Amino acid sequence: xxxxxxxxxxxxxxxxxxxxxxxxxxxxxxxxxxxxxxxxxxxxxxxxxxxxxxxxxxxxxxxxxxxxxxxxxxxxxxxxxxxxxxxxxxxxxxxxxxxxxxxxxxxxxxxxxxxxxxxxxxxxxxxxxxxxxxxxxxxxxxxxxxxxxxxxxxxxxxxxxxxxxxxxxxxxxxxxxxxxxxxxxxxxxxxxxxxxxxxxxxxxxxxxxxxxxxxxxxxxxxxxxxxxxxxxxxxxxxxxxxxxxx
Amino acid sequence: xxxxxxxxxxxxxxxxxxxxxxxxxxxxxxxxxxxxxxxxxxxxxxxxxxxxxxxxxxxxxxxxxxxxxxxxxxxxxxxxxxxxxxxxxxxxxxxxxxxxxxxxxxxxxxxxxxxxxxxxxxxxxxxxxxxxxxxxxxxxxxxxxxxxxxxxxxxxxxxxxxxxxxxxxxxxxxxxxxxxxxxxxxxxxxxxxxxxxxxxxxxxxxxxxxxxxxxxxxxxxxxxxxxxxxxxxxxxxxxxxxxxxxxxxxxxxxxxxxxxxxxxxxxxxx
Numbered sequence: 001x002x003x004x005x006x007x008x009x010x011x012x013x014x015x016x017x018x019x020x021x022x023x024x025x026x027x028x029x030x031x032x033x034x035x036x037x038x039x040x041x042x043x044x045x046x047x048x049x050x051x052x053x054x055x056x057x058x059x060x061x062x063x064x065x066x067x068x069x070x071x072x073x074x075x076x077x078x079x080x081x082x083x084x085x086x087x088x089x090x091x092x093x094x095x096x097x098x099x100x101x102x103x104x105x106x107x108x109x110x111x112x113x114x115x116x117x118x119x120x121x122x123x124x125x126x127x128x129x130x131x132x133x134x135x136x137x138x139x140x141x142x143x144x145x146x147x148x149x150x151x152x153x154x155x156x157x158x159x160x161x162x163x164x165x166x167x168x169x170x171x172x173x174x175x176x177x178x179x180x181x182x183x184x185x186x187x188x189x190x191x192x193x194x195x196x197x198x199x200x201x202x203x204x205x206x207x208x209x210x211x212x213x214x215x216x217x218x219x220x221x222x223x224x225x226x227x228x229x230x231x232x233x234x235x236x237x238x239x240x241x242x243x244x245x246x
Numbered sequence: 247x248x249x250x251x252x253x254x255x256x257x258x259x260x261x262x263x264x265x266x267x268x269x270x271x272x273x274x275x276x277x278x279x280x281x282x283x284x285x286x287x288x289x290x291x292x293x294x295x296x297x298x299x300x301x302x303x304x305x306x307x308x309x310x311x312x313x314x315x316x317x318x319x320x321x322x323x324x325x326x327x328x329x330x331x332x333x334x335x336x337x338x339x340x341x342x343x344x345x346x347x348x349x350x351x352x353x354x355x356x357x358x359x360x361x362x363x364x365x366x367x368x369x370x371x372x373x374x375x376x377x378x379x380x381x382x383x384x385x386x387x388x389x390x391x392x393x394x395x396x397x398x399x400x401x402x403x404x405x406x407x408x409x410x411x412x413x414x415x416x417x418x419x420x421x422x423x424x425x426x427x428x429x430x431x432x433x434x435x436x437x438x439x440x441x442x443x444x445x446x447x448x449x450x451x452x453x454x455x456x457x458x459x460x461x462x463x464x465x466x467x468x469x470x471x472x473x474x475x476x477x478x479x480x481x482x483x484x485x486x487x488x489x490x491x492x493x494x495x496x497x498x499x500x501x502x503x504x505x506x507x508x509x510x511x512x513x514x515x516x
């Protein structure tokens with residue numbers, strides 16, 4: 001890159017351990033007190049560092065269990081790293097995910113507020129975008145009916161519309177979503193693409209598909225068993241990854 | 247950022263969500279039923295009728311204003327026990343949210359306090375109506391229900407956060423808590439008076455155990471004091487109320503700190 005841009009995400013030497021907290025049962029512990037003392041550790045991310053400049057699109061590849069989703073969740077703040085640091089430089093962040101905190105018995109409209117407030121937006125911000133969300137979701141009159149009456153397609157359409165239209169400065173995407181019928185799929189893909197390619201938005205996408213990533217991303221981070229195996233431009237990393245996986 | 251500050255910034259940030267979520271939960275509870283929100287009144291009303299029957303016909307108690315006496319105890323206890331019980335499995339109940347977005351987990355306890363607090367307010371409106379029916383003389387001491395309710399909320403929050411934390415890791419905690427709450431129900435003097443109040447009421451627990459129980463069981467203390475200020479124009483036990491307020495704040499600080507420390511691993515367990 002020729003011009004120096006501000007960083008949006010700085011990940012420095014992040015380690016994430018899964019403490020194998022087994023659920024304990026008081027009764028079992030009373031009956032066999034020595035069985036449950038061991039805590040095992042499993043390190044899912046073993047000291048990863050990278051930086052994402054503002055406006056860039058980073059793809060993360062790696063085989064199953066390489067720590068991609070764990071890392072993404074840590075960036076989203078769902079849990080913090082055990083060691084190291086993740087700095088978002090004050091940018092707002094959201095993990096694009098389906099149907100966060102829906103109450104099935106309430107109407108779609110009320111669930112937009114519930115979801116939006118949960119994602120950290122104010123009531124005014126949601127109100128502003130309300131019509132756009134409803135329109136994009138193509139739900140029509142169904143928006144005032146309880147969510148439990150929705151078909152699974154309608155449910156995902158609403159969920160996608162909420163997260164796609166209530167935009168944040170950093171978007172994290174775990175597998176590119178494709179929801180609804182063929183027409184909505186195309187529309188949601190287009191919407192996602194326009195969200196992603198917005199110059200101010202920083203995006204991190206986790207995916208298995210090299211094809212999707214090469215179409216959308218600027219740079220690729222290849223994780224292998226919790227460590228960075230390679231980092232660089234798509235053309236550089238993806239062929240090597242393909243080769244490695246085959 | 248220090249932990250203390252974090253609690254307040256988190257509270258401010260998620261307050262709107264908590265209010266909306268509590269409303270949503272209340273609404274969805276009655277969304278399907280024919281009488282809808284009328285159930286918020288009918289539910290406590292019907293319970294009160296049942297307990298009035300038991301109080302007046304079965305127990306034939308000599309306690310002055312006995313039905314009101316029972317309702318006050320019952321409403322306060324129900325608020326406490328339901329919030330605590332709901333907290334045990336609260337994190338796994340919110341699995342859909344917890345695995346997808348960061349929410350300080352103790353905010354869910356505030357949501358439950360909102361839900362059961364609303365129900366307690368409605369039940370207590372019915373208590374006011376009953377009090378008017380019995381022509382209970384009112385003094386300025388009724389104002390003391392404000393500090394008493396504050397202590398109730400603080401103690402409930404403190405106990406609930408601690409219980410919520412252990413509920414994530416201990417599978418059968420709910421069974422234990424249910425039994426402990428059942429015991430608590432009988433030790434909080436809901437159908438009887440633990441200690442003597444004024445000239446009207448004779449305590450059923452022999453001294454010194456009666457005063458000891460009121461001091462050591464915060465629910466017994468709160469229920470007794472609510473009755474003292476509302477029904478019998480007596481002052482509450484100020485010193486013990488103050489002590490339990492401090493204890494409640496300490497429990498809350500411990501609970502919230504433990505949650506902040508361990509909530510990382512909640513997602514990995516559930």
